[in-house]
Amino acid sequence: MEIIPQCVVALTWNLTDTLGEELDVLDEPVEFLLGGDDLLAPIELALQGHVAGDKLALQIEPEEGFGDFNDRLLFLEPRKLFPPDLEEGMTFEGHALPKGTNPEAPKDALYTVSEIYPEHVVLDGNHPLAGIAIRIHLTVDSVREATEDEIGRGTLGTGFFRIQTQAPGSESLH
Numbered sequence: 655m656e657i658i659p660q661c662v663v664a665l666t667w668n669l670t671d672t673l674g675e676e677l678d679v680l681d682e683p684v685e686f687l688l689g690g691d692d693l694l695a696p697i698e699l700a701l702q703g704h705v706a707g708d709k710l711a712l713q714i715e716p717e718e719g720f721g722d723f724n725d726r727l728l729f730l731e732p733r734k735l736f737p738p739d740l741e742e743g744m745t746f747e748g749h750a751l752p753k754g755t756n757p758e759a760p761k762d763a764l765y766t767v768s769e770i771y772p773e774h775v776v777l778d779g780n781h782p783l784a785g786i787a788i789r790i791h792l793t794v795d796s797v798r799e800a801t802e803d804e805i806g807r808g809t810l811g812t813g814f815f816r817i818q819t820q821a822p823g824s825e826s827l828h
Contacts, residue, residue: 723785
């Protein structure tokens, strides 16, 4: 089956920055809904017309991927507002930031604790790959028709390298 919008593709990939530093590897195929919210637009466009077994190599610039780094999404907050077991890498949804944090911090952003000082915490509302051009070498493992339910949801829930909040102290990127 040829890849068209509203189908499901199973992909493996190797994702690097432009200096060749490995950012993510999918060794086992993961399914994504093409035509939904799972993949970046340049990847969806490049995949169309391909079939299982095809290999592609793409470079995605920041403006096509995760945007430019925005220093206005960095916030220095009092350490005392956060739990004692706070660790770098923890994530907080903007609407769930502790009371007393900067009211100008957008509530729809996801913040990562990037640095912890004795008196302050640095919260970063940028995606971890903001400002970075990425290279992706991917292989199409399989292609199938999407179910009505999958199309209705607009996602298989896998997402392409988005931060997913989990229990405190653990975060994942995919």
